Amino acid sequence: MEMDVTGWIVTAIAILLTGISKSGLGGALGGLAVPFMSMWISPRDAVAVVLPILIAMDMAGIRAWRGKAEWRELRVLIPAALAGIGLGALAFGVMSDRMVVGALGAISVVFAADRLLRRTKPAAAAAAGEARPLRRAWAAACGATSGFTSTLSHAGGPPLLIYLLGRGLPRERFVATSVFFFAAINIAKLPFYLSLQLFNPDTLMMSAILLPLVPVGVWLGMRLLKRIPERPFYLFSTAMLGLSGLKLLWDALVG
Numbered sequence: 001m002e003m004d005v006t007g008w009i010v011t012a013i014a015i016l017l018t019g020i021s022k023s024g025l026g027g028a029l030g031g032l033a034v035p036f037m038s039m040w041i042s043p044r045d046a047v048a049v050v051l052p053i054l055i056a057m058d059m060a061g062i063r064a065w066r067g068k069a070e071w072r073e074l075r076v077l078i079p080a081a082l083a084g085i086g087l088g089a090l091a092f093g094v095m096s097d098r099m100v101v102g103a104l105g106a107i108s109v110v111f112a113a114d115r116l117l118r119r120t121k122p123a124a125a126a127a128a129g130e131a132r133p134l135r136r137a138w139a140a141a142c143g144a145t146s147g148f149t150s151t152l153s154h155a156g157g158p159p160l161l162i163y164l165l166g167r168g169l170p171r172e173r174f175v176a177t178s179v180f181f182f183a184a185i186n187i188a189k190l191p192f193y194l195s196l197q198l199f200n201p202d203t204l205m206m207s208a209i210l211l212p213l214v215p216v217g218v219w220l221g222m223r224l225l226k227r228i229p230e231r232p233f234y235l236f237s238t239a240m241l242g243l244s245g246l247k248l249l250w251d252a253l254v255g
Contacts, residue, residue, distance in 0.1 A: 003040040003041065004040070007037075007039070007040035007041075011033065011036060011037050011040075015053060015217065016213055016220070018033050018053075018054070019057050019213065019214055019216065019217015019221060020217050020224060021221065022061055023057070023060070023061050023175070023217070023219075023221030023222050023225075033053075033154070034050055034154050037049065043153065045203050047153060047193070048193060048199050049203045049206045049210070050154055050207075051193060053210055053211060054154065055183075055187060055190070056211055056214045057214050058179065058186055060214060060215060060218045061183065062183050064179075064218065065175065065176035068173055069176040069179070069180040070169060070177045073139065073164075073167070073177055074177060074184075076139040076140055077140075077163070077181055078143065078185070080139070080140040080141070080144040080147070081143040081144060081147030081181070081185045082184075082185070082188055083144050084143065084146065084147025084148035084149075084150075085148070085151050085192060087144075087147075087151075088149070088150070088151025089196065091148075091152070099252070102252030102253070105245045105249035105250075105251075106245070109245035109246055109249065138163065142160060142162055142163035143159075143160075143163070143181075145159040146181075147185050147188075150189065151189055155248065156185065158245060158248070171225065171228075172225075
């Protein structure tokens with residue numbers, strides 16, 4: 001398993017953007033690393049390389065955002081995500097990744113376009129400290145979908161963003177909730193990846209080489225969050241959801 005210099009540079013940038021996203025933007029760009037790495041190595045190797053890095057980012061994020069997550073949300077999202085992870089592990093290598101990625105991309109683009117065109121204002125509710133009522137069935141559906149797609153390609157960000165953007169949480173609670181959510185599901189994916197024998201000495205070595213980028217990305221993300229006002233934060237997150245959806249659609253069409 002080898003990558004040229006260009007591959008290492010692109011991968012390093014994708015890892016940095018993932019750290020920035022997970023710690024400062026609620027995971028809006030968290031699915032970049034695997035598709036970029038898959039241009040040089042197999043998708044199976046790419047997901048194996050990225051998982052230890054994601055777990056390291058999650059541990060750093062938990063330390064930074066301790067006490068700020070919305071546990072009422074997480075008590076619904078995480079069990080549903082665990083069920084989605086189980087389904088994703090069963091589907092790994094059986095169903096077409098292109099179908100899953102394409103459907104997820106289409107849903108993300110439609111949701112983002114709807115929010116941007118209708119000019120909805122989740123920040124207004126957040127500023128007033130009024131999160132929208134919790135809809136358990138919708139939370140469970142988004143959590144399960146995030147667990148499923150995260151297992152296949154670490155692309156669990158769009159379903160969670162679709163849910164959290166509709167909740168109107170203050171931005172710090174928005175980001176903290178996403179950090180704790182992904183910490184739980186990434187750790188839960190570990191035994192499934194071990195049982196599928198995705199890890200090998202080459203993937204573990206590549207993970208170790210890229211790990212020093214983790215604290216840099218997390219630090220940059222937290223600095224960025226402090227500089228973005230509430231409304232631009234939500235607009236940017238929605239726009240990134242739409243762009244990530246377009247990227248997923250592109251991967252489904254040309255992959």
